[in-house]
Amino acid sequence: MTSPSPQKKKKIAIVGLGVAGSYLLNRLGRDHEVMGYEMQKEGEFQAVCAWGTSKNELSKIMKLLGIDFEKYILFNGKKMVVDLGQKKPARKIPLIGLVTYDKHQLELDLTAGRNAKFGVKATPSLLKDEAYDMIIDCTGLHRSFLPRIKEDLWIPCVEYKVSYGNENNGDVRLPKDDFYIRPFEGLAGYLWSFPLEKGSAFVGAGDYRKRHNAALDEFNTENPGKIVKKIGRPIRISPPKYCEPFFLGNVVGCGESIGTVFPLLGEGIIPSLQCAQLLCENLDDLPRYREAVLKKFEYFNYVYDIIKLKFEGKFSMVRHLPLMLKTYKAMKKMEDRFGLEVRMADFKEIVSTY
């Protein structure tokens, strides 16, 4: 990373210190005059997410900042079980780098030693007298500094951190000992259980048709554990194509605020970091940033189209095979980045079952 010449040094506000914002605070804070704003209080900061990601890609991204990602890993997955209900045997997808990691700690470490105000909900009027050259909207779902999106599709989600340790004999038995997901009818979302550090897991669910709370209650009744915390927020699944404008005046969006969430899985950590990288590379040329984001996440559009067709009950495996093939081919090329083996048979079976 090269230092910009002195005349290019900018005064930048980064609003929202989640995945994208904490990365940008760390990286841009090296060469520019940067201030971060996060509405959550420092000690109570929650990284609402299931903390699942591909260690291959995260290691590469963090290495460039001099951070060893391996030390944040909580659980290394071997297989992802996709529960297809009573009708069919579960699919077992081999994993090649999918992990859970301490996302909370990594975000805190990225902001350590940088200028940041926690417990401050930034608004355009709050920042208007600060004369920032650039305000980066990393507020995720909130998108507090940019105009509303016309086609804003989001999935409500709830998640529990559950501990399964037996306090009497110290025995630990996770009901699902590896990555586990159970899609909802119409591919409108899924229930998940992702192992964390020894004896605990994130058990959550998100569903466009709002069946997630009932499904979670049922899972937790069948698989009792100690609920350590309950968190949640919706996930935006409209891809960047539908989240324009990306920039307006001195504001530019980055991360989930401009739709960088893979619609099939609600997976936004890696895409939001990739988006932050693109912004750093194009800080002086926002039209080029826009082009780069649209190109990088073009494959989200096919997936989104499949999801929308499923939601509307209009999906046909025969008619929409070209969309399936485009999605499969794009994902297949990125197995490392997804951290799992991408197989057409799994994809077809899941989409046709649900």
Ligand SMILES: Cc1cc2nc3c(=O)[nH]c(=O)nc-3n(C[C@H](O)[C@H](O)[C@H](O)COP(=O)(O)OP(=O)(O)OC[C@H]3O[C@@H](n4cnc5c(N)ncnc54)[C@H](O)[C@@H]3O)c2cc1C
């Ligand atoms: C329940 C759940 C589970 C998920 N699981 C996964 C997963 O396992 N793997 C994966 O890859 N993705 C997952 N995601 C998606 C992923 O977490 C997000 O897409 C990703 O965090 C987006 O990063 P971001 O930086 O754009 O926004 P966020 O990480 O959401 O950060 C936005 C930040 O902005 C702050 N903020 C908002 N408004 C303001 C304001 N006005 N002023 C100051 N601060 C503000 C918020 O407090 C927050 O800290 C999950 C999402 C949810 C909701």
